[in-house]
Amino acid sequence: MTKKREHKNIVIIGAGMAGLTAALYAGRMNFSVLVLENGIIGGQIANATGIENYPGFEKVAGSELIATLQKQAENFGAVIDEFDSIQKVTLDATPKIIETDEHIYEADVVIIASGMTRRKLPLPEEPRYANKGVHYCELCDGHMYQGKIIAVMGGGNAAVDAANFLTKYAQKLYLINRSPLRADEVSQQRLRENEKVEVMLNMEIKGLSGQDRLESIELWDKNNGQKYSLAVDGLFVNIGVDPNTELFETELRLNGGRIPAGEDCRTKIPGVFAAGDIREKEIRQLTTAAADGTTAALLAEKYINGLKGGKTEW
Structure with a gap:
């Protein structure tokens, strides 16, 4: 042509x-x-x-x-x-x-x-759960998780802002980051004051599990070296x-x-x-x-x- x-x-x-x-x-x-x-x-x-x-x-x-x-x-x-x-x-x-x-x-x-x-979640199983529990746009996909358990990965302004937005849908929301939060104090305070939210720091996501879609994430606690599974319906990734x-x-x-x-x-x-x-x-x-x-x-x-x-x- x-x-x-x-x-x-x-x-x-x-x-x-x-x-x-x-x-x-x-x-x-x-x-x-x-x-x-x-x-x-x-x-x-x-x-x-x-x-x-x-x-x-x-x-x-x-x-x-x-x-x-x-x-x-x-x-x-x-x-x-x-x-x-x-x-x-x-x-x-x-x-x-x-x-x-x-x-x-x-x-x-x-x-x-x-x-x-946006950077993709660096796990080999990410493609399996992409748009089946793993998402990168809270505005696009957040509405699918009305009354569900949501996790947000990241510690900057984008992650904290996403978490604040997703609280309108979530029954429970976890903010997970492998280090202290870097977001501005106003956004952090707004998130921490929400009773639906649990902030989990010094945590790394090591794996994803589920049959047809995401059902849980595998976490490693950097403080004590322990690993455990956290049941979630959706994971929104904001890691840079x-x-x-x-x-x-x-x-x-x-x-x-x-x-x-x-x-x-x-x-x-x-x-x-x-x-x-x-x-x-x-x-x-x-x-x-x-x-x-x-x-x-x-x-x-x-x-x-x-x-x-x-x-x-x-």
Whole structure:
């Protein structure tokens, strides 16, 4: 099949907070903008049930915030395609080439905002129980456990927030982590005050059991070395994330899976920017992702104008 070839001023890879913010700004500057997303629009934040640290909102669901941002970007002409998966990219060229299942796109600028993916439970039996008791999205699957016994694995904000959300369904909820909790104190306190909840620290999940679906998890108590079985109906895993940067590792020098780029979001390749969680930086928040998207789009305009004027400085 001959693929259709199209030129875009800016191709944005990833439709999370950084990518959609970049699309909004780039669209407002009358550029032709394409956003490619292989997963869920909004990324990790789309599943957040109550965001309380985004300026201008006392509390907002992640899905609502992302839907508003997507509409803004589309109102200014950005096109978002979540069904045409990327096969390969050629970044160190002018124009850049992004080949998908159905198209070959030529782009003056590429903004990489591909975000992160939740880590899978590192047990050999995980595939057997995936979506049969083992889950990674509380917002998507929590409703299936009304009046059931639920376990949540993890100790960061994502895990504690998931546990707080799942208490609306659970008869009993266990939060299990192999070390002390890292979540903010407000979220921890809310969870500990819920009479349905038992927090189990210094515990590791060593196995999963059940016939057709998950029925119990095998725990190892690091304090005393004892092992025992805990009956549960569902396990929601929140043990960290990995950068979605596999596409770029041959052309960009990665550091721990992330893309080196300064606060100007410029990578080592002219016309290629990195924005959001995949950029190597110390602080990763919704606000910093939005700032990256803004910066990348505004500096993309300067780069494109330079190309028109025959300037290739970077």
